[in-house]
Amino acid sequence: MRIRIMLAVLMTAVAAPALSQTPGAAPAPAPAAVEDLVTVELDTIAGRIVIALDKGHAPLTTANFLKYVTGGKYDGESIYRAMKYGDTGGLVQGGITSDARKLLPAVAHESTATTGLKHVRGAISMASQGPGTAQADFFILTTDIPGLDANGADQGFAVFGKVVEGMDVVDRILASPVSATKGEGSMKGEMLEPAVKILKAARVDQ
Template identity: 50%
Template sequence: MKTIVLALAALAVAGGPISPLAAQEVPPAPGAEAVAPAVPARTVPVVLTTERGPITIALEVERAPLTAANFLRYVDQKRLDGTVFYRSFKWSDGTPGGFIQGGTQNDPKRILKPVPHEPTSQTGLSHVDGAISLARGEPGTGTGDFFIILGDMTGFDADEKQPGFAVFGRIVEGMDVVRAIADSPRSPTAGEGVMKGEMLEPQIRIVTARRAPAAKAAQ
């Protein structure tokens, strides 16, 4: 598994098919106790309206309460309105996967107090296709920048060797928009260090970020 360093301090899956018969309900054996179905964790939907179209996010307010609440503060205070997606990372050798990054870019007029780090080893979330995660430098320094995963980037998850990054939601509508942003032109010279050549040109504006009807998060 490839892993990379986001260098945000600068800007900061096999089973066969199931037959219809096998999928039918089988009555429990006499004396067997019925097992209640698992209740999905509660989420809160947010819509990012971008120049390329809307992106709906289900925020994991139960599984990643601190990080999700942090994002909601930026939404409710309209601190993400007018910010941009400014970065698109792709593997140089064509390996599937990548991410787009956006947010406040450490603008002192927009950022709030940093949020404590919630590792994926604690939340049970992962950097899989459609996950949204908090950008940061050192653990506990994340504010208003975030990135959205394309493909499998589980190298960003926490393990015994690294704290990883904090996933706090998933995209439930608008992955086509995310992919369109990821495929946008990039400057060959903009950016510093590992980010050189990854900066979008032009940047993609986030017009508004707003809470959405609860039904959106269930899709």
């Protein structure tokens, strides 16, 4: 049920008509300083994805993700969803589906209106049921989807980094086969079959 709710919320946000830049939205942040970037590698059966987490602009979300990485909680889990958006893009979503006991307490929401980070190609963001409910599930975009950014009262989702190597892997995952029957409602037809196993997640900048 937890995953179904998160997927539904994410789909609703993407389908929202307000995809233009929010008036008065935070300007794009200055490039993160090298010391504010934390590099993480997701070794999947589809290939290697390297992500630079931005602890300078999104410290809480980065710290939360790192707890799952360094605790080995993503090892053996999967990227299980491929959601198409537009003609060629979309997003892939992964996280913990095998054992809810691996989940940590939810992290406070860091809005894109505050961080200045945006839902652009390569961005990694936290899936959630709403502000302050994100735990382990994350998604990576293969195209810009500004409708996922904060917009007025809509707090959107929390971007906290960007893929720096392996977008070809993410693109391949998005194009992978999906089940025609798995998933409910608007998510039907978006569940990868088979899911892409995460062999190991590790911090690689230490």
